[in-house]
Amino acid sequence: MSRSIKIDPITRLEGHGKIEIFLNDDGAVEDCFFQIPELRGFERFVVGRPIEELPRIVTRICGVCPASHHMASAKAVDGCFGNEVAPLAHKLRDMYYHAHYIHSHIAHFYALAAPDFVCGPDADPSVRNILGVVAKVGLEIGKQVIRARALAQNIQQILGGRTTHLVWCLPGGVSKGLTPEELQEIRPMVQELSSFVDFSLKLFRDVVLGNPSYVDLILHGPYTLDVQNMGLVDEHNAPNFYHGKVRVVDFQGQEIVKYEPAEYFEHVAEHVEPWTYLKFPYLKKRGWKGFKEGIDSSIYCATPLARLNVADRMATPRAQEAFEQMFTTLGGHPSKALMASHWARLVEMVQNAEMLQRYCDDPEITSEQYRVVPRQITGTGVGIVEAMRGTLTHHYTCDNNGICTSANLIVGTTNNNAPIQMVTKKVAQTLIQPGKAPHQGILNMIEMAFRAFDPCYSCATHSLPGQMPLEVRVYKGGELYRQFKR
Amino acid sequence: MSFEPKIVGFLCNWCSYTGADLAGTSRIPYPANVRIIRVMCSARIDPTFVVQALAQGADAVLICGCHPGDCHYSEGNYKAMRRFPLLKQLLKAYGVEDDRVRQTWVSASEGQRFAEIVTDLTERVRALGPSRIHPELLNDQRER
Amino acid sequence: MTEKKKLQIALYWGAACGGCDVAVLDTNEFILDVAAAADIRFWPIAVDGKYADVEALADGELDLAIFNGAVRNSENQQVAELLRRKSKILVAFGSCAHLGGIPGLANLVKREEILTTAYLANASIQSGNRTIPCPETNCDGKKLEIPVLYKRVYRLADIVDVDYFVPGCPPAPEQVKNVLLAVVQGELPPRKSVIGASDRTVCDDCKRSKEEKKIQRFFRPFEIIQNPDRCLLEQGLLCMGSATRSGCGVRCPNSNQGCRGCYGPPPGVRDQGTKFLSALASIIDSKDPAEIEEILSHLPDFTAYAYRFGLPASILQRSHRS
Numbered sequence: 001m002s003r004s005i006k007i008d009p010i011t012r013l014e015g016h017g018k019i020e021i022f023l024n025d026d027g028a029v030e031d032c033f034f035q036i037p038e039l040r041g042f043e044r045f046v047v048g049r050p051i052e053e054l055p056r057i058v059t060r061i062c063g064v065c066p067a068s069h070h071m072a073s074a075k076a077v078d079g080c081f082g083n084e085v086a087p088l089a090h091k092l093r094d095m096y097y098h099a100h101y102i103h104s105h106i107a108h109f110y111a112l113a114a115p116d117f118v119c120g121p122d123a124d125p126s127v128r129n130i131l132g133v134v135a136k137v138g139l140e141i142g143k144q145v146i147r148a149r150a151l152a153q154n155i156q157q158i159l160g161g162r163t164t165h166l167v168w169c170l171p172g173g174v175s176k177g178l179t180p181e182e183l184q185e186i187r188p189m190v191q192e193l194s195s196f197v198d199f200s201l202k203l204f205r206d207v208v209l210g211n212p213s214y215v216d217l218i219l220h221g222p223y224t225l226d227v228q229n230m231g232l233v234d235e236h237n238a239p240n241f242y243h244g245k246v247r248v249v250d251f252q253g254q255e256i257v258k259y260e261p262a263e264y265f266e267h268v269a270e271h272v273e274p275w276t277y278l279k280f281p282y283l284k285k286r287g288w289k290g291f292k293e294g295i296d297s298s299i300y301c302a303t304p305l306a307r308l309n310v311a312d313r314m315a316t317p318r319a320q321e322a323f324e325q326m327f328t329t330l331g332g333h334p335s336k337a338l339m340a341s342h343w344a345r346l347v348e349m350v351q352n353a354e355m356l357q358r359y360c361d362d363p364e365i366t367s368e369q370y371r372v373v374p375r376q377i378t379g380t381g382v383g384i385v386e387a388m389r390g391t392l393t394h395h396y397t398c399d400n401n402g403i404c405t406s407a408n409l410i411v412g413t414t415n416n417n418a419p420i421q422m423v424t425k426k427v428a429q430t431l432i433q434p435g436k437a438p439h440q441g442i443l444n445m446i447e448m449a450f451r452a453f454d455p456c457y458s459c460a461t462h463s464l465p466g467q468m469p470l471e472v473r474v475y476k477g478g479e480l481y482r483q484f485k486r
Numbered sequence: 487m488s489f490e491p492k493i494v495g496f497l498c499n500w501c502s503y504t505g506a507d508l509a510g511t512s513r514i515p516y517p518a519n520v521r522i523i524r525v526m527c528s529a530r531i532d533p534t535f536v537v538q539a540l541a542q543g544a545d546a547v548l549i550c551g552c553h554p555g556d557c558h559y560s561e562g563n564y565k566a567m568r569r570f571p572l573l574k575q576l577l578k579a580y581g582v583e584d585d586r587v588r589q590t591w592v593s594a595s596e597g598q599r600f601a602e603i604v605t606d607l608t609e610r611v612r613a614l615g616p617s618r619i620h621p622e623l624l625n626d627q628r629e630r
Numbered sequence: 631m632t633e634k635k636k637l638q639i640a641l642y643w644g645a646a647c648g649g650c651d652v653a654v655l656d657t658n659e660f661i662l663d664v665a666a667a668a669d670i671r672f673w674p675i676a677v678d679g680k681y682a683d684v685e686a687l688a689d690g691e692l693d694l695a696i697f698n699g700a701v702r703n704s705e706n707q708q709v710a711e712l713l714r715r716k717s718k719i720l721v722a723f724g725s726c727a728h729l730g731g732i733p734g735l736a737n738l739v740k741r742e743e744i745l746t747t748a749y750l751a752n753a754s755i756q757s758g759n760r761t762i763p764c765p766e767t768n769c770d771g772k773k774l775e776i777p778v779l780y781k782r783v784y785r786l787a788d789i790v791d792v793d794y795f796v797p798g799c800p801p802a803p804e805q806v807k808n809v810l811l812a813v814v815q816g817e818l819p820p821r822k823s824v825i826g827a828s829d830r831t832v833c834d835d836c837k838r839s840k841e842e843k844k845i846q847r848f849f850r851p852f853e854i855i856q857n858p859d860r861c862l863l864e865q866g867l868l869c870m871g872s873a874t875r876s877g878c879g880v881r882c883p884n885s886n887q888g889c890r891g892c893y894g895p896p897p898g899v900r901d902q903g904t905k906f907l908s909a910l911a912s913i914i915d916s917k918d919p920a921e922i923e924e925i926l927s928h929l930p931d932f933t934a935y936a937y938r939f940g941l942p943a944s945i946l947q948r949s950h951r952s
Contacts, residue, residue: 063649161885
């Protein structure tokens with residue numbers, strides 16, 4: 001008699017999800033499904049809204065990475081206005097975005113991921129959380145973590161006016177600039193964040209890399225996949241989270257394609273399964289081949305690890321050092337060790353901190369030329385940024401009154417739907433022993449598979465546009481019984 | 487048995503209510519479908535009243551005020567005039583058919599005209615059928 | 631010596647974005663005080679409690695459940711009902727739970743439109759796809775279930791009895807602190823109150839200078855460079871501050887953008903949109919119908935401005951087109 005094990009809801013991530021594991025008669029894992037139960041329909045209900053309102057609406061796709069949506073949306077809207085943007089606005093947006101990355105990466109690393117490593121993967125669930133982490137590392141360090149995240153939020157607040165659900169980007173630029181006084185407030189915060197990032201890397205080395213069983217888990221555990229990698233890079237193939245080209249590289253390091261944002265739909269398509277509301281993006285030119293690994297796989301990851309996998313180098317010197325250290329330990333570049341995304345997040349933060357410092361030192365940063373009034377509506381735009389959890393694409397069209405006529409989103413975590421499905425199954429099959437009912441620690445270790453991706457399922461669940469005529473004919477005993485048309 | 491629309495009519499005291507009264511005293515027949523609510527001025531008509539009437543089961547709403555320039559309080563009907571296009575936009579977005587909410591100016595001497603307006607509105611709404619709003623809102627609580 | 635029993639609390643998200651949970655984390659060190667006074671039994675973003683753990687609780691065992699997000703599907707409803715049973719106090723937290731929120735804009739379209747465009751018609755969809763997710767799937771003899779997507783969005787109070795409402799998208803962290811402190815100290819106002827917000831409007835709290843409001847022209851936000859010191863509405867830039875409850879710190883006008891009403895209507899107002907409609911109409915500077923139409927033509931999509939966060943909470947609640 002086969003039975004199933006349900007993990008519901010999955011926890012320590014953003015959004016809703018559940019895992020259902022089916023066992024065969026011998027008690028071994030026969031199949032495993034990672035299901036997403038939510039859908040809100042953003043792309044459908046933004047149609048008809050003034051296009052400049054979209055950056056303020058789409059932030060509500062996600063409250064952990066609202067700035068990702070705000071920036072991608074702003075860039076798509078910029079496109080709808082002929083890309084007429086004050087150059088300073090791009091710098092300010094990038095500056096904000098680096099602070100945003102730090103807030104989110106700290107929240108993920110310490111609150112969502114760290115409990116598994118600091119408290120232990122099979123610790124009592126009631127303590128396996130941020131409060132348990134604070135209990136273990138001490139109140140002093142706990143307060144430092146909280147303070148660092150608060151600093152990152154403060155920088156965003158000072159610069160852009162709001163943290164969660166900012167209302168800052170407009171066609172032509174941003175709604176407020178940075179005054180010299182505000183810059184003076186930000187400077188010491190950036191310094192402090194920089195030290196905290198170094199501290200976090202050290203903590204990771206001590207707690208995770210210093211524990212042989214964790215190193216084994218990362219390097220040799222079932223948390224690996226032979227699939228491709230996607231990330232945004234600049235002209236030197238270094239990660240740029242705000243602007244660049246999308247680069248796809250296979251797990252052996254060969255570039256598959258590098259494309260401009262406007263070309264995205266030639267390269268990515270989405271597959272639908274009836275048992276989850278979340279679609280499965282794949283490399284369009286290779287076709288959907290199912291949940292299959294391999295050098296010809298059309299499945300790809302878009303994660304911090306994937307971003308560093310597609311990069312040849314980092315954009316800033318200390319981040320470059322951290323990048324080299326990481327891949328040396330991992331045994332080469334690129335790496336398939338999906339758990340290494342937790343490390344990659346910290347390496348990215350080094351670049352975030354260095355870039356924030358650069359902007360602080362940029363004499364133009366407090367200029368008042370942060371906005372222009374755009375002169376034309378050109379009607380279409382594609383904005384791609386790297387959300388913390390993956391490549392984020394917003395594609396809009398509008399009419400000549402600037403009213404949105406369509407919106408197409410491919411969101412960070414959605415990119416990872418197939419890899420998460422695959423690695424969750426792999427880990428379940430490895431860890432669940434036939435005949436032994438898995439205890440909660442084993443189930444948590446199955447959850448650790450998706451946690452490496454820092455998923456954001458509120459982000460991922462959305463709907464896409466277009467109006468195709470649809471006709472459904474129902475036949476009963478060979479005769480046309482009912483007909484529906486749309 | 488054809489459907490009898492339930493129409494709520496908001497009439498201002500000084501012009502339109504008096505005009506409706508005149509239709510009555512002149513024995514001009516008109517459909518009994520309008521339930522008249524007298525307000526002192528068309529400016530008193532909060533758009534909230536209109537949507538509330540629809541939500542509670544009215545098939546249509548009629549708003550009558552003094553002709554522009556003739557308001558007893560000088561400017562009241564201009565406020566009503568400015569609200570109406572926005573209200574129409576709102577109702578359209580909610581899928582309420584255009585004919586279900588009408589705003590018009592009726593003077594104290596326009597008894598005949600009031601009767602014609604009500605007759606026309608009643609027939610248009612009869613052709614549209616009962617408003618779906620109230621039953622749909624009730625149903626939303628039962629069937630999701 | 632008797633130890634004071636810790637409060638048992640739960641936090642949950644319906645059709646949500648996670649921003650309200652981040653708002654709780656943004657109380658910073660205060661979260662440690664909360665941890666000292668309370669056991670967080672269920673909070674999917676941060677804590678490993680599962681549904682089975684909540685179901686195993688006795689009715690009323692939780693002192694407080696904080697529910698953010700709207701009710702969009704059957705799972706949202708089931709958990710709302712579960713938490714209502716298991717908690718003494720249930721709080722609708724944030725715009726979505728309070729009013730329907732941004733997801734409530736979906737009440738202007740039909741569920742079928744969402745599903746068919748999402749899974750069949752989109753340009754990126756795998757060519758030839760005819761599959762739409764459905765509540766029950768049979769996969770080689772294995773039954774897989776996902777929640778039923780409801781026809782429309784509901785507020786929390788449409789589904790269960792709610793004790794308190796905390797407005798905002800998200801609620802300002804200082805207000806979150808005030809709310810949690812009130813619970814811990816047992817100092818709550820009468821049931822059904824809005825808490826964590828003031829009784830004034832955003833307009834009252836806004837520091838911009840206010841002169842006479844007479845609008846001859848509306849401007850879309852990108853059309854002009856605004857005066858940062860003067861009332862936005864007076865400059866023809868749409869701002870709902872006059873029809874919106876305060877408590878947010880005027881954060882949008884302070885970012886040089888108009889208020890869009892996320893804290894919901896002020897006290898005593900049943901429908902935020904129709905009230906704002908009146909307010910806006912009263913300041914349009916014209917008596918000529920053709921001129922009025924021209925002025926309003928620069929304000930497209932009024933409905934989604936007036937009900938940006940509160941469509942399900944409006945009197946008409948959702949589109950009624952056939």
